[in-house]
Amino acid sequence: MPVTRGFSRRRAEPPRRLPPGQYDVGAGWPVLTAEATPRIARESWSVGVDGLVERPTTWTWEEVQQLPRSSYQGDIHCVTTWSKFDTLFTGVSVDTLLEAAGPLPEAGFVMAHSSTGYTTNLPLADITDGRAWIVWEHDGRPLTAEHGGPVRLLVPHLYFWKSAKWISRLELTAEDRPGFWERNGYHDRGDPWLEQRYQGDP
Amino acid sequence: MTGGDAVALEDEFAPGGTGATAWTTGRIITKELPAPHLVRLRLHVEDRQRHWPGQHYLLRLRAPDDYTAQRSYSVASDDSDPLVELLVERLPDGEVSEFLADVAEVGDVLEMRGPIGRWFRWDTRTPALCLVGGTGVVPAISMIRAARHLGRSDLLRVLAVARTPEELPYAEELARAGATIAFTRHATSTRPAGPPTAAEVAPLLAGAEVAYVCGSSRFAGFGEELLVGSGFRPEAIRVERFGVTGS
């Protein structure tokens, strides 16, 4: 592709941990939501794991607090090209939830549902083995509503639209069905290192 | 490209399409600075695809060492316009917006990809309200132009917000389209300075089935709350946030 006349690198060489096409947003944390921010009280929130599982299970806020805690410390990447380094999120590993529900052998995919009706699809392999969480704390403070509080999904190795805010349900399925942004032109998997932004990307 | 009617556009964008768009190039045909902090570019896009009002393009700048910077810009023109029009606010120290305002010239070729965004778009049939602030007026301008082209201006209401008249892009076009305009830091003969109120929004909401909120992250948060507080259904609100700052 052509060089843009008169354009030169403005910022310092990007750190190695920055996926292609991303920039370091620093201390900021952009809010990106396609819908109005819902205000959900902890008392009325719950999360369920259902679909192709042996024991469909639902946890209330109180119940989720009783589960073993797990934290993620590291970087997050948004398809709109910002990355944020060294975030700290605390919640519970999705492995813990899946263990309780018992995925059936034919389950290969997950549809994450938000209480707003937002959905996003993921291969089951992308949310197991310590790679996904549901989280309610960021940097030691309750997750704010605009960032998906009281509880959101966190899948930090994929673009952040996969980390569904206001998570309410993980539905295990045999087939991969597109979620909200995926139907609206975004990539089905969303690996930032492969720049899987839109349908048609590698 | 000629303007199609709404039905043709609908068919071409039927759900289930792949939505894949490839990188292409756009040549700058005109460049204007309607205000010191604004640049308006009109581009001829190679192999251009049709777009819905509300959609955006990605722009990618490439340095000789292959470093690239990529940003999203809403389309201001409607689909019947032979050129794609962008309006960009020049941000201090903004890598792409400063380049577009200060360096880019007529005849330059830029990498572009689009149209993108199948959520924040208007189908040109549904009665809609735009609540837009600052450069967030850009997608509303595309909607206004599409509505006018299709003879359906009755379907669209616009409430545009800016700090001062100088900071409102497309002020004349908005006024001509009958938009309600609110200045937060400037009093007019008909309105004191201040953000739009529930009383100002209420008459615009009647009959609107979908609302498009667009602007800075802070403005979008304010807009959502104003609509939800006025009893508008949250499920019918579509939000587009410009800019990098957020909490």
Ligand SMILES: Cc1cc2nc3c(=O)[nH]c(=O)nc-3n(C[C@H](O)[C@H](O)[C@H](O)COP(=O)(O)OP(=O)(O)OC[C@H]3O[C@@H](n4cnc5c(N)ncnc54)[C@H](O)[C@@H]3O)c2cc1C
């Ligand atoms: C869907 C969508 C549509 C949009 N449509 C429009 C539109 O129609 N018109 C419009 O004007 N904008 C639009 N935007 C915003 C646009 O994409 C850019 O965010 C904006 O132009 C700023 O880009 P920039 O490169 O000029 O600034 P950036 O270089 O991204 O900087 C933004 C701010 O961050 C600060 N900054 C400091 N250091 C850094 C650093 N190391 N890295 C990054 N930033 C730094 C800069 O000082 C600057 O003020 C849209 C955004 C989206 C998501």
